[in-house]
Amino acid sequence: xxxxFEKPKALTDVPLHYCPGCPHGIIHRLVAxxxxxxxxxxxxIGVAPVxxxxxxxxxxxxxxxxxxxxxxPAVATGIKRCRPExxxxxxxxxxxxxxxxxxxxxxxxxxxENITVIFVNNAIYGMxxxxxxxxxxxGQVTQTSPYGRDVKHCGWPIRVSEMLSTLExxxxxxxxxxxxxxxxxxxxxxxKKAFENQIQGKGFSLVEVVSACPTNWGMTxxxxxxxxxxxxxxxYPIGVYKDRSAAKEEK
Amino acid sequence: MAEKVxxxxxxxxxxxxxxxxxxxxxxxxxxPQTEIAAYMAKKMPKIxxxxxxxxxxxxxxxxxYGAAATGMRVMTSSSSPGISLKTEGLSYxxxxxxxxxxxxxxxxxxxxxxxxxxxxxxxxxxxxxGHGDYRMIVLAPASVQEMASLTIxxxxxxxxxxxxxxxxxxxxxxxxxxxxxxxxxxxxxYEKPWALTGHGNARKHNIVNSLxxxxxxxxxxxxxxxxxxxxxxxxxxxWEEYMMEDAEICVVxxxxxxxxxxxxxxxxxxxxIKVGLIRPITLWPFPTKALRKAADQCKRxxxxxxxMGQMIEDVRLATECKRPVSLCHRAGGMIPSPEQVLxxxxxxxxxx
Amino acid sequence: xxxxxxxIAGFGGQGVLFAGxxxxxxxxxxxxxxSWLPSYGPEMRGGTANCSVVISDMPVGSPIITTPDVLIAxxxxxLTKFVDTVAPGGKIIIDSTLIDAKVERTDVEVFYIPATxxxxxxxxxxxxxxILLGKAMAACxxxxxxxxxxxxxxxxPAKKAGLIDMNCQALKLGYDFT
Numbered sequence: 142x143x144x145x146f147e148k149p150k151a152l153t154d155v156p157l158h159y160c161p162g163c164p165h166g167i168i169h170r171l172v173a174x175x176x177x178x179x180x181x182x183x184x185x186i187g188v189a190p191v192x193x194x195x196x197x198x199x200x201x202x203x204x205x206x207x208x209x210x211x212x213x214p215a216v217a218t219g220i221k222r223c224r225p226e227x228x229x230x231x232x233x234x235x236x237x238x239x240x241x242x243x244x245x246x247x248x249x250x251x252x253x254e255n256i257t258v259i260f261v262n263n264a265i266y267g268m269x270x271x272x273x274x275x276x277x278x279x280g281q282v283t284q285t286s287p288y289g290r291d292v293k294h295c296g297w298p299i300r301v302s303e304m305l306s307t308l309e310x311x312x313x314x315x316x317x318x319x320x321x322x323x324x325x326x327x328x329x330x331x332x333k334k335a336f337e338n339q340i341q342g343k344g345f346s347l348v349e350v351v352s353a354c355p356t357n358w359g360m361t362x363x364x365x366x367x368x369x370x371x372x373x374x375x376x377y378p379i380g381v382y383k384d385r386s387a388a389k390e391e392k
Numbered sequence: 393m394a395e396k397v398x399x400x401x402x403x404x405x406x407x408x409x410x411x412x413x414x415x416x417x418x419x420x421x422x423x424p425q426t427e428i429a430a431y432m433a434k435k436m437p438k439i440x441x442x443x444x445x446x447x448x449x450x451x452x453x454x455x456x457y458g459a460a461a462t463g464m465r466v467m468t469s470s471s472s473p474g475i476s477l478k479t480e481g482l483s484y485x486x487x488x489x490x491x492x493x494x495x496x497x498x499x500x501x502x503x504x505x506x507x508x509x510x511x512x513x514x515x516x517x518x519x520x521x522g523h524g525d526y527r528m529i530v531l532a533p534a535s536v537q538e539m540a541s542l543t544i545x546x547x548x549x550x551x552x553x554x555x556x557x558x559x560x561x562x563x564x565x566x567x568x569x570x571x572x573x574x575x576x577x578x579x580x581x582y583e584k585p586w587a588l589t590g591h592g593n594a595r596k597h598n599i600v601n602s603l604x605x606x607x608x609x610x611x612x613x614x615x616x617x618x619x620x621x622x623x624x625x626x627x628x629x630x631w632e633e634y635m636m637e638d639a640e641i642c643v644v645x646x647x648x649x650x651x652x653x654x655x656x657x658x659x660x661x662x663x664x665i666k667v668g669l670i671r672p673i674t675l676w677p678f679p680t681k682a683l684r685k686a687a688d689q690c691k692r693x694x695x696x697x698x699x700m701g702q703m704i705e706d707v708r709l710a711t712e713c714k715r716p717v718s719l720c721h722r723a724g725g726m727i728p729s730p731e732q733v734l735x736x737x738x739x740x741x742x743x744x
Numbered sequence: 745x746x747x748x749x750x751x752i753a754g755f756g757g758q759g760v761l762f763a764g765x766x767x768x769x770x771x772x773x774x775x776x777x778x779s780w781l782p783s784y785g786p787e788m789r790g791g792t793a794n795c796s797v798v799i800s801d802m803p804v805g806s807p808i809i810t811t812p813d814v815l816i817a818x819x820x821x822x823l824t825k826f827v828d829t830v831a832p833g834g835k836i837i838i839d840s841t842l843i844d845a846k847v848e849r850t851d852v853e854v855f856y857i858p859a860t861x862x863x864x865x866x867x868x869x870x871x872x873x874x875i876l877l878g879k880a881m882a883a884c885x886x887x888x889x890x891x892x893x894x895x896x897x898x899x900x901p902a903k904k905a906g907l908i909d910m911n912c913q914a915l916k917l918g919y920d921f922t
Contacts, residue, residue, distance in 0.1 A: 153597075184590035188458070189601075198599045204588040206461050206600040209484050212454035215446065219458025219466070220588065222442045223416055227590045245454070248447035398772050398780070398899070424784055507784070568807050569765075569780035571772045648808075655805040729810045 149173035151182045155199045162355040162362025164319045165193060168261055169200055172232065175333040176203065179340065185228040186220050188213040192234035193267040211242020214249035217256045228339055230257040236266045239275040239301050251310040253344035257335045260301065263352040264373060271357030275299045278376055298376065302349045306382035312344035314383040318351040320369040324379070343386055351377050396571040401539040402427035404572055405469070405495055405559060406435070408540035411577055412547040414465040414493070415441035418455035420448055420474060423507045424563040425497035428469040449474040453481030460490040461600040463587030465547055469495035472513050473504060475521070482556055483522030487602025491550035493543065495559040497566040500725035508725025509563035511647055512699035517560045518676040525614050527621050528556040529628065530675040532646040536570035541577070548580040549628065553620055560675060562698065564648040564727070624677050631679035632671040635661060639668030641740045642686045644707050645696035646672045648727065653696045656733035665741050675703070683710035692740040693717040696733055746801050748886035749809045753794035753826055754818025759873035764795035767877065770887045770895045771799045779807035792821055799886045814884050816876050820845060835883045837876050855879055857921050863914065871914035878918025889919055
């Protein structure tokens with residue numbers, strides 16, 4: 142019988158712990174498919190964050206390390222500088238990458254560190270039970286913004302891709318989403334490109350994946366995906382924000 | 393005779409690290425240890441190594457964590473306030489059982505403190521600093537020669553036991569120059585099958601991690617780690633004894649304080665006082681046996697420190713409080729004079 | 745068994761550390777034990793700077809000098825600060841171009857030498873430090889006064905080798921000053 146669908150080899154057989162309806166499973170799969178298609182599992186070293194994806198080290202079949210909260214780009218830098226022949230990626234959430242780890246994010250981008258960063262933006266701290274994130278939308282109700290995010294009190298959500306694309310350093314910055322089939326397919330392309338860039342020595346490539354958190358948003362998975370479209374994407378538009386090589390080719 | 397070179401203590405650490413096979417240095421500027429970074433910045437690119445100035449101490453220790461996980465010899469250096477920032481990473485490195493060398497050229501504290509020499513990070517270095525049950529091997533050089541030799545030793549021990557070795561120096565030893573030789577350096581190498589190298593489709597994936605959500609599993613890692621620590625306490629204490637053969641008073645001092653104390657011991661001997669010095673070279677593991685033995689022989693102990701009295705607690709523990717222990721100290725970047733130490737010895741002689 | 749503690753003190757920029765460095769290399773080349781310790785930190789920028797060199801037949805104990813055997817004072821604040829710390833029987837070398845004051849102590853030997861003026865006259869205005877050091881080397885016998893050029897060559901990079909002759913001349917001017 143022909144196999145038409147199977148688990149990517151770059152994922153282990155360990156069952157994922159994510160909540161029902163959580164897109165982390167999709168994003169893990171996209172990363173693993175990219176690793177499989179590029180044939181790089183044996184040379185890849187992944188860096189897991191603190192947050193919902195903390196146990197990614199059990200799920201990806203390549204060598205893995207678990208980093209302190211926000212420090213994944215620094216840990217990845219240490220690995221890559223020791224083993225430039227390996228492929229090194231981080232997998233981080235919004236609290237990890239855009240709040241506590243913003244300095245590491247910005248500076249690894251500024252150094253054009255030759256690593257791949259998968260940034261899952263679901264506008265909330267999931268693991269700790271749904272607190273306000275640096276990317277929570279204005280008015281968004283969370284455990285620590287129970288009356289809705291008041292921008293006069295706690296400021297505005299950060300558009301990481303736009304911000305990083307102002308830097309001279311990074312090679313590739315793109316925002317994708319995983320709320321429908323078309324977007325998932327495009328997300329896959331961007332993630333694969335972010336790995337290819339590293340293999341070709343082009344430098345820092347970050348893919349921001351706009352995701353959902355049905356559990357902590359208090360929505361059904363279906364409703365959460367609709368909310369991505371109606372509320373998240375207008376504030377966080379999909380697109381390629383920086384692609385140095387493509388820009389050069391155009392010239 | 394081995395060829396001697398004149399070097400600053402900080403430079404001796406950097407050169408020794410390179411000779412020990414360290415090719416990756418991650419750091420962030422802070423006085424009084426910047427010569428280490430400057431030396432690395434100059435040398436590393438010429439020998440195929442990496443010097444990288446990180447955006448913060450936090451980033452630099454995490455670069456060390458990542459690099460250490462690949463099995464490479466790696467180091468960072470800082471001074472007291474910077475080490476405080478690194479303690480998060482030190483805890484992760486301990487919990488993940490990867491080897492690293494961390495240098496603390498101490499300055500006065502707490503807070504921003506000052507930039508003059510101090511030993512006030514003794515507690516932080518020997519009792520933890522970061523969260524959780526863990527230890528670091530803490531080496532306390534008292535000369536520029538030891539800045540070099542203990543750096544090499546530190547790398548060897550870190551690899552042997554898969555943990556952090558800390559060089560706990562101070563601004564004086566870091567800034568001073570003395571003639572040193574590198575020829576006796578013994579570089580040990582250890583297999584690192586746990587390292588992240590890419591599994592090459594030839595083995596199961598390696599995971600470097602300190603997270604154990606099941607408490608019984610986490611407890612097991614703690615107990616296993618403490619078995620390792622017990623072996624280190626048994627096998628690795630280092631200390632120097634000076635004029636201890638017939639000593640009735642025992643001065644205990646490490647690092648720059650021991651140099652001052654030595655002068656005072658010589659002066660006190662000239663006055664006919666039977667006094668000797670025990671200089672711990674490893675602060676953890678503390679040379680407990682040497683102190684315990686001295687407690688059978690000496691009637692009083694004096695702990696000489698550049699802080700408000702930290703090592704004195706370990707002296708009391710090691711001697712099981714059998715003998716009185718007095719404190720002779722300065723703090724905040726001040727250094728006791730030999731006369732001050734001599735006066736403490738005279739007092740001890742009189743039973744005060 | 746002999747130990748000499750030499751303290752060189754002045755303003756940052758007067759070559760305090762360099763003079764100490766020469767002394768350290770000289771002692772090392774004579775197979776003596778030594779330590780060289782600078783004051784460090786922001787005070788180096790135009791403030792006071794000093795340098796402690798201990799030279800001994802024995803391993804050096806404390807590198808920190810509390811009672812110098814030899815004090816080289818290159819400005820008044822340094823002389824004022826350290827004059828009373830000099831060991832009885834010790835030597836004080838004073839740049840009398842920059843320091844008007846006289847030492848009142850009678851238990852030390854004092855040498856007044858117009859080093860800054862001498863350096864200007866000789867055409868190497870920045871080398872008063874080496875003139876004073878030359879006098880100090882004459883006043884105590886911590887190291888011998890030979891192989892000066894070889895000593896400089898141990899630590900002066902080749903591209904600056906042209907400065908060695910001037911430094912040797914400055915040392916000699918001080919050494920011969922009476």
